[in-house]
Amino acid sequence: MSAFALTGEQRAYVRQVREVAVAELVPLAERGVEGTVNRPLLAAMGRHGLLARLFGGTGRSAAAMELCLLRETLAEVCTDAETALALQALGSYPFVLFGTDEIAARYSDGVAAGTVVASFALSEAEAGSDAAALALRAEPDGDGWRLTGEKTWISNAPEADVYTVFARTTPHARARGITAFVVPGDAAGLSGEHLDMLAPHALGRLTFDGVRVSAADVLGEVDGGFKVAMRTLDVLRPSVGAFAVGMAQAALDAALSHTTRRQAFGGPLSDQQAVSHLLAEMATRVAASRLLVYAAAAAHDAGEPPDQLTRQAAMAKLFATESAQYVVDTAIQLHGARALQRGHLLERLYRDVRAPRIYEGASEVQRTIIGRSLVQAEIARHENARADTRQEG
Template sequence: MTAFALSPEQQSFAEEVRRLGAEKLRPLAESGTEGAVNRPLLKEMGALGLLARLFPGVDGGSPSREAAATDLCILRESLASQSTEAETALALQGLGTYPVLQSGQDSQVAKWVPAVAAGDAVAAFALTEPNAGSDAAALELAAEPDSDGWRLTGEKMWISNAPEADFYSVFARTTPEAGSRGVSAFVVPADRAGLSGEHLDLVSPHPIGTLVFDGVRVERDELLGEQDRGFGVAMRTLDLFRPSVGAFAVGMAQAALDAAVAHAQTRVAFGGPLLKQQTVAHTLAEMATRTEASRLLVYAAAAAYDAGERNLAGRAAMAKLFATETAQYVVDSAVQIHGARALRRGHLLEHLYREVRAPRIYEGASEVQRTIIARSLASS
């Protein structure tokens, strides 16, 4: 990849993912139950090898500790342009599994990663709490020593795939009043005694819920990384995935743009197609320009991550911020161009209009991204 375009091999991969998304995954996504984990969809994504692309080497029994950020962005943008449900399912599998992959003991990696890659196990990333959202270092879930392990007591909230996941990457406080320096990470099977949860009724096609830990026992080999270093485990995963949230947004923006262009070419009003109306044409031009600018920011940040360049946090934050804000603008503009028909239940844009709002909040709200960018300027 150059600073300006994907390589021919990457373009071919993107085209193949878009084809699979349209032909194989979209029908399964549309037949699923909104607000529930779509296990048939995950199983098909596993059979097609898409989930394995998150974990290089998993098929050979020795998974790499990280996929290329650029590959992750290609996957997410391509899937999002065809099926946001498939994209989100893939992304959540990666987000929930990467703390295990990057920081877990070999026994835990062998237990969970191949099952996720095959579409047989559902993962979840359990960081947020009722009183700790963007300020993740303020989390309160307590991990108290118990023999050669810990017992977890407290609550998690706004957790994607909860309470239906098969395991959770959980972040808990092992040292009180130590901020980010007193957080540890654990992998917790969903069937562990004392762990319960419930769904939250949100505008979301996938489950989001709460988790309650009532003295949940975790073993020494379920610690991810080192004790009191769990905040770094979380940030390592989020740093990798943040540019790809922008890629998800770019995929949605592109789908909305394509729909708006097609509609403007065929819809006749005031004696000609809408595309001949200057206000519509200029709006489409602005939509296209912002979408392409977002794409360049996203892939530049991913390429920088893969190259090990400095100031990655700032670049990733720029990519997520600009792409998610752009997607909101592009989808809203596409709805405006279509008029009332775009708000009918089942219309592509009605679906995108509901989907596009959340990425401006999760994995660091837009305001948090601006703070990260400002800090990166001060340290550069």
């Protein structure tokens, strides 16, 4: 049996999520307006307890494996629902993990019910992969701060009810000078606009014109916001891979269905060796991606050392998102022009699959994380070996 075979309880959970997605979430997603928050969809996910599964209890995020199963299953059926759930997790985990009891109590129940829309406001025009280069200013104002500047490519903006905002409290200190704040969506001086993106999800630009935040709105410690951001991303990174696995599985299923039914050159298209080899490569990449994602999630839930968790999560996200891009692209190639028609499953997946290779750490960043981790581990191994030799001598 595979080390990552699902238990009976997990398989039942996956079936339940799939049934809800097919029966109720897909129709709601289809009625939504592209590029905006679909509140009826969120409310339905709340009623069925899907959003509540983001939280493992007071002050805790969900178990990584459970989150991965939830995201993978939703992605196979309804990418809109998966994205809505993921953005709720991204926006709320900072105050669940680092907020005071008062902050968590103020927002968590609403996020779980789908009545409060949360957002993670980290990226800026000149601070994407280099998150430590933030320029949004938090200037002292009595016992609090005033936020001035812009954020862009922000999830659920400008419609969110609450934002986790990362701002610079100490100039020229890079990662050591960033603080995380909770900011209500209706705060005075906060405005925004939608962005028209390739994948039709709710993303926008925010403008902060002296937005007032208090000491009670700080998540974690002053100048400790970079830790809040990285911890949140570490928790979610394996599940980004799960999102990619779900999309890749949907594309593989579509390719198998099409090529075994499509008649060409005197028989099913799948009889062509070139086609069967492509299907084999697609299936192998999906299976390998799933194993990497499950391994990273299991390591997280088992409480393995942070450096190992970061490396495994980076490997899972890197391989799964890059593989999903390949699988979706190949499925389109096997379908031909019909897959490029607006509204076709693969046309939608083609737009959705591109972004995960960029957000929450681009593929190049993941390679840097993995390489640096490997080198540091090897250096530590050599130093420990030399120390052991000196003790023996």
